[in-house]
């Protein structure tokens with residue numbers, strides 16, 4: 001099952017889900033022999049009499065379950081499942097939240113009616129989307145499920161997916177997505193993009209200009225998707241005024257607003273340190289970000305944002321005009337939030353079963369440089385930084401590759417948030433503070449990298465770092481995740497969708 005997911009990175013979630021529902025049904029039918037009751041989804045949701053009381057004990061539903069499932073524990077919806085749905089799903093699946101068009105979980109009976117899909121996505125660990133594992137330091141707003149919770153949901157569905165509370169009971173979110181109640185500015189892109197139905201995975205960069213006339217600190221913000229059916233996720237960059245000319249040249253260069261971009265803004269400025277000033281990641285359900293009181297992101301006159309929006313044109317939609325709401329402070333006593341970036345190489349040679357001219361590293365590098373006008377290919381720079389040469393990776397010819405790099409933290413302060421970044425064939429990511437010492441802390445562990453769900457993670461604890469601390473990055477890749485129809489190539493660190501990256505960012509406040 002694991003393998004199936006790995007090979008399907010280019011499947012849409014719906015396709016993945018259909019597959020999982022299928023596998024789940026298959027497993028269910030298999031585990032219940034040829035029982036007629038379990039052969040169709042409809043018959044599994046046992047009708048619950050409306051007089052059922054909320055504190056009904058699980059034994060009361062036991063009689064209604066088929067004899068095959070007697071050996072499985074009967075799970076109370078009200079006591080066990082409802083709290084899980086309310087803490088980990090409801091923020092995105094009730095009201096007009098972003099997941100409701102895919103699965104509406106507004107009432108207890110909606111959950112029961114969707115029991116199969118719910119168990120399938122939970123078992124496949126597609127939902128709730130929270131790629132960080134609990135090896136990481138604890139994070140705010142962690143809506144992930146424990147293994148016990150996942151097992152309970154699966155078990156509940158297997159034993160009938162019935163509800164022991166009033167079916168019309170409204171599901172409420174334990175924690176709703178946070179939205180900005182007030183803001184100083186709503187910024188719109190300079191130029192819009194209108195994609196064609198059927199065009200999947202369009203990554204488009206737009207200029208969002210706050211038109212600052214004095215230094216200000218961004219103290220809160222929220223990305224407001226406009227065409228919510230096609231806007232998939234977003235990577236936001238802070239870009240210095242020196243790159244505005246380059247951005248203007250790219251904007252509308254293919255006739256529509258914005259420009260095609262992937263791993264970065266495509267604007268250059270790629271010296272280590274300024275590379276990819278990624279400041280925010282947004283996915284459905286993310287909501288607003290407000291820095292703790294007294295913190296803000298410094299922006300100077302002329303500085304602007306580039307928002308890279310990932311579109312999926314599964315449906316016809318008018319031109320998108322997503323906006324960025326900003327809360328500013330001009331107060332010079334604000335403590336600036338700084339970004340420190342850490343890298344590891346991405347050197348992923350062709351496997352022994354692949355051949356072609358671009359399997360040669362030099363040829364691949366030259367080809368990449370040519371397609372990005374010399375910009376956006378960071379591979380050699382990062383090898384240098386980490387003290388490696390391509391030979392160190394040349395033995396990784398079984399289709400899997402990995403890399404690691406230790407570097408000084410170069411910063412004295414407190415961590416505000418952390419993020420990790422890879423592209424589509426990334427499989428695992430880890431960023432560790434002071435590895436192999438008694439002070440080791442895993443700042444971010446992502447055991448199953450998912451390009452579609454990238455978040456900024458905010459540690460609950462105050463974690464201090466000092467310049468001599470060591471940050472270790474570790475990434476792994478699986479070449480079988482490349483789309484099958486593209487030419488074999490030595491994949492390396494660059495901006496494109498068929499290139500890879502491995503970097504982490506710590507946002508922190510200096511002390």
Ligand code: HEC
Pocket residue numbers: 013014017084085088089090091092093098099102103117118119121122127128129143284285286
């Ligand atoms: C952060 C928001 C978020 C959370 C939390 C979340 N979902 Fe989702 N869910 C989505 C979005 C958005 C989609 C649509 C697919 C996509 O964009 O990836 C989706 C899709 C689904 C689907 C697939 C429907 C289909 O037919 O494709 C199911 C089922 C689902 N979610 C169930 C759950 C369950 C169960 C939980 C909790 C255990 C949960 N979700 C938590 C946002 C969320």
